[in-house]
Amino acid sequence: MKNSPKGMASKNDLAILNAIFDPLQAQDGRFGDEDVPSVDDDNEIETDIIREAKRIEVEGVKTAEQGQLQDAINIFTKAIDTAPNRPSGYNNRAQALRLFGKEADALVDLNNALNLCQKKGKVARQALCQRGMIYRKDGKDEEAKKDFEDAAALGSEFAKSQLVEMNPYAALCNKMLHDVFSKLQRGECD
Known part of the structure; x- marks a missing residue:
């Protein structure tokens, strides 16, 4: 924590902590362009x-x-x-x-x-994310995972975030990290 008083986190330190606490949150609050309708085809x-x-x-x-x-x-x-x-x-x-x-x-x-x-380009990325969300909502996790993997391979940050969220080990690790850092911030750890 350069140039910050003891106990005070710099803006960069806070950004890192926020990324650890909520790794799925993009810097600008969006996960990519999947939520923006596209009228252009590749x-x-x-x-x-x-x-x-x-x-x-x-x-x-x-x-x-x-x-x-x-x-x-x-x-x-x-x-x-x-x-x-x-x-x-x-x-x-x-x-x-x-x-x-x-x-x-x-x-x-x-x-x-x-x-x-043919499952290529921006429209495919968006369609795969939409279909993956429907599958996930319907409890079809394997189908959802496959669509998110395909969309992630096409560059979708949203799909990558969904894959992390669907991974029980990653979710457990994120929760554990969050708990540790919360205790540190409250001064409960040595």
Whole structure:
């Protein structure tokens, strides 16, 4: 603890302690871009149809952000009808369906998105995380773990955090570290 009075932690020391206490928390409070809807597909050739589908998807995202989920689902359906081979439309509609409580329908769209993008790129990363969350909620931990592993391999920090959270040994170690540091901060340890 350079340049800090005894017993006072520097800003860097506090950041390290926070990382130890809550290793799943990203610096900016986010785990990556999985929670940000994407209307762009990797290596997509821009055509008039693709531009129109993207425009419609942006409208759907804005509508979903306003809490109008059924309207957003309808708008995403229009985007899919415009460009049925774009995985982004299915992925975004799945997010709206999931939030609307229609998880079975969301799974169909996520599977379509993953098939169309061949489990590669940003849309795949997002779809795998969404599907992993549904599986995890449904108690299908092995399926969830596989999706999170695949998403982590595509660079998803959120998926990595879910894998850590699902690991009982890591959770136990994190709890033990948290308890030790809490006692240290309270002056209960020698």
